[in-house]
Every structure is written in structure tokens, then in C-alpha cells.
Amino acid sequence: MITVETIASKLKSFLPKKRAERIGIDLRPDALRFVHARTSSSGKYILAGLGAIDIEFFKLTPEERQQLGRRLMAQCGGLSEVSFSLAHPSLRMQRMNFPPMPDGDLREAMRWNFREGIDCPIEEYRVGFLKLPRFDQKGKQAIMAFGVHAPAIPKSAEMAKQMGFKLVNLEPKASALFGLFQTNDLLKETVYTASLSMGKDESLFVVMSSELLLFSRVMPIDLTGLSDGESEASQKVLSELIIEIQRAIDAFVLMYEVEGVQELFLSGSGVPLQTMAAHVQQSLGLTTKILNPFEGWKLLHGQKENDIDFSGYDVAAGLATLSEE
Incomplete structure (x- = not known):
């Protein structure tokens, strides 16, 4: 199962290995943006395709998602592996400072720090973290803490399944942007x-x-x-x-x-x-x-270098470049 813990751990190294192809899908309340990325034998990214669909994705029925998935899969040559942006009102990212303690105790402390900003039982809040050793101070460790209501994770996987896709990455938009900046x-x-x-x-x-x-x-x-x-x-x-x-x-x-x-x-x-x-x-x-978002990428025929309209595909491009571990 994809968890916030794996999201946080992947932030340490977004590109441990490169795979041949991936679709990154940026889910928004009123639109869906996708980027189809390939990698060449030299490891350089190729922009194989992209698109935007004005649609209220989260209001679609399973049947409508299936139809949408077939449409996207056809545009991407039958590719079935996707990365989704994690869009949920309970998602939080925050720097925190704690004394050294076991990871289990650290996660419990993080939950309590998050409790005032979430609308769900504390025991249902899933957390993960990334250490920021450069900013440790006065005997306390600095971390970037992540949290989300636990049901949001399998729900995202189910939405991908309804579309006919295999969900291989589920990422906060902030970490997708970070991955893109590292890639480029x-x-x-x-x-x-x-x-x-x-x-x-x-x-x-x-x-x-x-x-x-x-x-x-x-x-x-x-x-x-x-x-x-x-x-x-x-x-x-x-x-x-x-x-x-x-x-x-x-x-x-x-x-x-x-x-x-x-x-x-x-x-x-x-x-x-x-x-x-x-x-x-x-x-x-x-x-x-x-x-x-596609600076340094190889563009296919008909795509223009430095096309300003590319700019809106930042999150989707970041998702398409992430590698599963």
C-alpha cells in the first residue's frame, strides 16, 4: 500500500533509478492535466505527450472515470502506470522540531502537533517525515512532517483502478514540484x-x-x-x-x-x-x-522549445519523472 511514510522517504532521492515511461496526472477540482514522459537509453527525458481536460474529476462516477481512463490510455499508447497528485483537504506539510526519540514516538508527537488543523480522529491520521539535519539546533532535530487522513490513500488507488490504471506513486504537489526541479x-x-x-x-x-x-x-x-x-x-x-x-x-x-x-x-x-x-x-x-517544466527534455515533432503554455504542466511533469522504489 502507498503510504505517507513512503512519500516522505522518496523525498530523500527522487531519482534512484529511471524507468522507460510514466504518466503523471495532476488532479484539480475543475481540471485534469497529464504528462506522458519517456526516458531515452541515455536517461534523458522525452516529452511524449501532454494534455488538459476541463472536468470535475472528483464528481465523476466509476463508469465515467473508466471512460476517461480509456481515453487517456489511448492517447498514451496503452501505458497503464500512473502517478497521481495527492489532493485532500487533510494533507499537511510542516517543519517541526523534536528532541531525539524513537521513530514511533516521533510519529505520535507529530500527530499531536497536527491535531488542531485536522478534522478527523487523531488515530486515523497517517504521518511521515523527512529529516532536515542542516537545521538541527539546541539538541533538537528538525524534520519536515507530512500528514493525511488515512482513507485518502486507498481512495486514490481506487480512483486510479476505476480508470484502468496502476497507481505507482501518490505525491503531494509540493514534492512533485521538488522532484521536477531536481530532475531539471x-x-x-x-x-x-x-x-x-x-x-x-x-x-x-x-x-x-x-x-x-x-x-x-x-x-x-x-x-x-x-x-x-x-x-x-x-x-x-x-x-x-x-x-x-x-x-x-x-x-x-x-x-x-x-x-x-x-x-x-x-x-x-x-x-x-x-x-x-x-x-x-x-x-x-x-x-x-x-x-x-520541460527544460532540457527532448521534445517531439510539433512541440516548441520554451512554449509558455507548458508552464501549467509543472506538477504533472514532476509526477511523470518520479521513480518508484
């Missing part, structure tokens, strides 16, 4: 890199270094009023976004006692990324770039 060699040991993956109703802000996923925060910002123009509505959304980014950076700085982040990558679909990148860099004085 975008992280440096001495640099704190931030990523803002934007969706219609909420955005995900994460901070990473070369070997560690350090910080994750969901930003509930409605971006529907954002456009390339100078309208009042657009400027209001941009101002709110700048405030939320600065708050997230401040929280990260306070948590880890560092000076700040050195660079920010923006990604998302249906938002004016060029306008946003320029505005963020000017407002915060922070080097801001647009993420190309």
Missing part, C-alpha cells in the same frame, strides 16, 4: 529557490534547496481578474499576490533563520506570466523567472 537541475546547494505554481482559486508556494524541500504554503488567491492590461481589477489581484508572496517569504525566513530566497519561478495556466514576472521582480527586487 534547477537547484543549487547554497541557493534557496522558491516556486509559485498558480491555479484558478489557489496557488502553491514552495521553497527548496539542492537536497531538501523546506517550506510549503497554499495561497487562496482568486486569479480570474488578472490580465495583461492595466485594469483596476488586474492591479488589485497583482497587489494581493505580491503581499502573499512577501508573507510566505517572511514566514520561511523566520522559520529557518536565513536571509531570504534568491530566486522565484512562476508557473500556471491561464495567467499572464510575463506581466506577473516583471511586476514581482520590480516590487520585491527578487529575481523572477517563468518555469519551463
